[in-house]
Amino acid sequence: MSDTQTISVPPALIRKLGEMSRRYDELQNSLGDPAFLANSQAVISASKESGQLLGVVTKYREYQEAARQVDELAEMSAGKADAEMAALAEEELPGARAKAAAMVEELKDSLIAAEDNAVDSFFLEIRAGTGGEEAALFGRDLYEMYRKYCEKNRWQYIVSDLSTGERGGFKEVIINVKGNGAYRHLQYEGGGHRVQRVPETESQGRIHTSAATVVVLPEMPDVEIHIDMKDIEEFGCRGGGPGGQNVNKVETGWFIRYKPTGLTFKMTEHKSQTQNKERAWALLRSTLYQLEQAKQHAAHMGARKLMMGSGDRSARIRTYNFPQNRCTDHRLGGEGGGEKNFNLDEIAAGNLDDLIGALMEMDKRQRIESL
Numbered sequence: 519m520s521d522t523q524t525i526s527v528p529p530a531l532i533r534k535l536g537e538m539s540r541r542y543d544e545l546q547n548s549l550g551d552p553a554f555l556a557n558s559q560a561v562i563s564a565s566k567e568s569g570q571l572l573g574v575v576t577k578y579r580e581y582q583e584a585a586r587q588v589d590e591l592a593e594m595s596a597g598k599a600d601a602e603m604a605a606l607a608e609e610e611l612p613g614a615r616a617k618a619a620a621m622v623e624e625l626k627d628s629l630i631a632a633e634d635n636a637v638d639s640f641f642l643e644i645r646a647g648t649g650g651e652e653a654a655l656f657g658r659d660l661y662e663m664y665r666k667y668c669e670k671n672r673w674q675y676i677v678s679d680l681s682t683g684e685r686g687g688f689k690e691v692i693i694n695v696k697g698n699g700a701y702r703h704l705q706y707e708g709g710g711h712r713v714q715r716v717p718e719t720e721s722q723g724r725i726h727t728s729a730a731t732v733v734v735l736p737e738m739p740d741v742e743i744h745i746d747m748k749d750i751e752e753f754g755c756r757g758g759g760p761g762g763q764n765v766n767k768v769e770t771g772w773f774i775r776y777k778p779t780g781l782t783f784k785m786t787e788h789k790s791q792t793q794n795k796e797r798a799w800a801l802l803r804s805t806l807y808q809l810e811q812a813k814q815h816a817a818h819m820g821a822r823k824l825m826m827g828s829g830d831r832s833a834r835i836r837t838y839n840f841p842q843n844r845c846t847d848h849r850l851g852g853e854g855g856g857e858k859n860f861n862l863d864e865i866a867a868g869n870l871d872d873l874i875g876a877l878m879e880m881d882k883r884q885r886i887e888s889l
Contacts, residue, residue, distance in 0.1 A: 527622050528886060535578040535625065538632075542571040570636055574628040581621040588614045630882050634702035639737040641678070641801055642693045642704065649728025652717040654687025656838075657730045659866065660711060661691050664704070666868025673697030678787040678797060679771075685718070694737075694787070694797070701736060703870075706877040708734040708835075715840035725841060729834075735804045745806070751775040752798075754791055755784060772798045781805060838862060850876050 545568040548554045555561055591614050594607035644660050646653035668675040674696040681690040695704065712729050720726060754769040771786035772795040783801045785794040837846045845865040850858035860873050 526619070531622075531626070531629070531886060534629065535574070538571055538629075539575050539578055542568060542575045545571070570632055574625070574632045577621065577625055577628050581618065581625055584614070584618040584621055588618050626882055626886055630878075630885060631702060634705065635699065637701040637705075637736040638698070639694065639696045640701050640704075641733075641735040641737065641804060642695050642707070643690070643731075643733040643735070644688060644693075645690045645731050645733075646683070646687065647710070647729035647731055649713075649726065651683050651685050651687055652713075652726060653728040653730055654683035654689050655685060655718070656711075656713045656728050657688040657691065658686065659713075659838075660730055660732065661688055661693070663866055663868055663870075664693070664707070667704075667870045668695060668697070668700070670868060671697065671700070671703070673700040676787060678801075679784050680786075692785075692801070701734075703874050703878070705734050705736075706835075706874065706881065707732045710834040711836050711838070712834055713838045713840070715838075735801070735808055737800055737804050745776075745802070749777045751777060752795075755786075770794060774798045774802055776802060776806070779809075838865070845873070847873060847877070850880065 545564050548564055549561065549568065554564075588611070591607045591611045595604050595611055597604050597607075642664060644657050644664075646657040649656065665675050674694070676694045676696075678692040678694050679690070680688065680692075683689050695701075710729060710731055712727060714725055714727050716723055717726050717728075752772065752774045755771040755773045756769050770789055770791045771784060772791060773782070773784045775782045781802070783798045783805075785798040785801070787797060788794050835847065835849055837848070839846065840862065843862045845860045845862045846857050847860070848857045858876060865873065
């Protein structure tokens with residue numbers, strides 16, 4: 519029996535890493551083929567995929583070398599012909615095992631990061647739910663929370679469309695987020711968010727409960743989604759964002775309705791209608807891609823009881839309790855489930871590292887188990 523089997527390594531993880539390693543070699547061979555290099559589009563795609571695989575494949579091969587060293591030391595320590603060499607190997611074996619075990623954890627992180635970092639642009643949608651104007655004000659608070667978090671990490675945070683309430687709240691806002699690691703950290707935000715506090719409009723100090731939904735949609739520009747144009751209704755519209763002399767005067771925005779599902783998209787981010795049209799179509803394709811992926815993976819996702827950013831609007835993932843200065847994520851807790859509390863002042867200020875770090879760790883464990 520190989521001594522490395524005493525190190526806890528899920529067989530499915532090794533199979534997955536082996537597949538990625540072989541794929542990386544295939545890409546490298548293609549990029550060295552003059553005939554392949556003649557196709558510039560294929561070269562760009564292969565180079566991008568190769569770059570995404572490089573980090574995890576490098577770590578996997580380092581682990582393979584460390585595992586071989588463990589096996590060699592174990593074999594030497596069991597040898598009876600050379601007692602001095604066996605004693606030396608036995609002394610080095612615990613350290614070699616610890617090093618290989620630590621590399622397994624690094625591999626898990628690298629594997630998850632490689633999958634998530636393939637998304638470098640996504641849409642973050644915030645919509646007010648039950649609670650009227652108070653829900654819209656909560657939607658604005660969520661917007662500010664994510665904006666501050668993105669600013670801390672130097673990610674682009676661009677408003678694509680915005681609908682405001684009477685008291686300055688956000689009934690609906692769509693943000694395009696771009697940046698290295700942005701999707702990996704914010705993908706868990708999809709779901710129902712609930713707030714408990716005394717509204718500005720409440721004169722008797724009673725606590726009210728309001729809600730908002732957040733949806734996270736990766737932008738998949740290379741994904742081919744067939745859309746029949748007879749199912750599309752689209753036209754130019756006026757901008758609806760705050761400020762500017764051209765707001766509600768010039769038709770620079772673009773509106774799309776996908777008739778089979780009733781999905782609607784409006785983009786007013788750019789001054790150019792052509793650019794807004796492209797962004798609206800990108801959002802439509804991303805949404806349809808997510809819906810198709812959800813259908814295909816429904817059986818597998820059923821095993822993961824906790825929603826991790828799938829955009830399920832019926833799932834309440836978090837409660838923001840202002841009287842108790844407590845933010846509770848209902849997906850976090852012990853092995854048996856439960857929830858975990860965080861300081862609400864810190865969360866509202868965009869200091870989400872502890873909260874998102876806990877979600878990332880739980881997601882890593884679930885994804886490795888589901889391989």
